[in-house]
Amino acid sequence: MFKRVLCAGVFVSTGLQAALGAPLSLPATPFSYTVLDQELSAALQEFGNNLNIRVNISAEVKGRIRGRLPDLAPREFLDRLTNLYNLQWYYDGLVLYVSAAHEAQSRLLVLTPIGFDEFKAALDALNISDERYVVRPAPGNGLVLASGPPRFIALVDQTLHGLVAEAQARPRAAIAEKPPPESVLMLFRGSSTMVTRDGRPEGSYSSDVPRHDSIVQEPGPAQR
Structure with missing residues (x-):
């Protein structure tokens, strides 16, 4: 049995620090939780239902x-269960994920061709960074160590793959947008010169010095 009683007072919402993943707004007013011989997972699920938060256990x-x-505020209640039963929790902005501590993962991720600062800035901007869990660069070899619960590691990995794909697409996009080289053809006939640019006659010029007929292909500005 899981019973929730709201203590007297104003119901105030307060966000967590920005460093703790996506903001998880929880009431600051203490609740009274009465649990009589209940499964831990059922109690956590009821906790989410009472606060209108989706919970993945x-x-x-x-x-x-x-x-x-x-009697504890909801955040303190969650942290108390985390400490008592050796759990980890992570909120991604939509779902509160609760896992056992032994499910934590550690990965070495290859940063190339992006830098750590760019990677960390993206994690911060997306509210993925969490000061409880590790994202640390390895000196000088383009690697980063990430450690934390499964959902946190999955988001870190997805962010890195997205940044790498974007970085690899930039050179191809630049080449595709580069204009083709300009073609300039100069036709000498006697004392006159005809200039053709990209297959279109541009004009003719006369010279007092007679020449034999000849054709000269000159590189355009983009080829020089």
Whole structure:
């Protein structure tokens, strides 16, 4: 059984620090939680239902809650369960993911062709960065170490792949937009010269010095 009682006071919403992933707005007013011999996963699911937050609970989250917990604000309640049952949680802006601590992952990711500062700035801008979990560059070799719960690692990995794909597409786009080289043809006939640019006659010029007929292909400005 999971019972929620709102203590007297004003219901105030407050956001977490920007460094803790996407902002998770939770009430600051304490709640009274009465749990009588309930599965931990069921209690967490009810916690999300009461606060209108979608919760994804890993199958590895196991245990039972017996007895009454002290009156705590929702964030403190969540952190208390995290500490008591060795859990990790991460909010991606839509869903609160709760997993067992032993599910945490560590990965070495290749940054090339982007830099760490660009990568970290993207994580911050997308509200993926979380000061509880590690994103740290390895000195001098274009690698970054990321450690944290599965959902956090998945978002870090997806962000890196997106940045790398964008960086690799830039040179091809520049080549595709580059105009074709200009073709200039000069036809000498006697004392006159005819200039043809990209297949179109541009004009003729006369000279007092007689010449034999000849054709000269000159590079355009883009070929010089």
